[in-house]
Amino acid sequence: MNLTLAEFVLLVIPGSGFLVLLFTVVSRTLHARSETRSLAGRVICRLCLHGFEDHGHGKIASCPHCGAANERGRSRRLG
Numbered sequence: 001m002n003l004t005l006a007e008f009v010l011l012v013i014p015g016s017g018f019l020v021l022l023f024t025v026v027s028r029t030l031h032a033r034s035e036t037r038s039l040a041g042r043v044i045c046r047l048c049l050h051g052f053e054d055h056g057h058g059k060i061a062s063c064p065h066c067g068a069a070n071e072r073g074r075s076r077r078l079g
């Protein structure tokens with residue numbers, strides 16, 4: 001196989017583009033995973049929106065900022 005420079009460039013450009021795309025997808029996946037893990041004990045107060053860590057066993061976590069009772073495991077907010 002005897003590649004000319006043009007043919008070589010035509011192979012390398014899509015190849016490097018694919019590698020960049022692959023790297024982006026992989027790093028995003030890893031980032032999303034670590035974010036999900038760190039959000040496990042994270043509670044956002046429904047009253048004052050103060051974010052705090054709570055690693056208790058109960059279903060209710062009280063906000064250290066305003067004292068409101070927050071239901072745990074509802075990190076995803078709608079709207």
Ligand SMILES: [Zn+2]
Nearest residue numbers: 045048063066
């Ligand atoms: Zn609060």
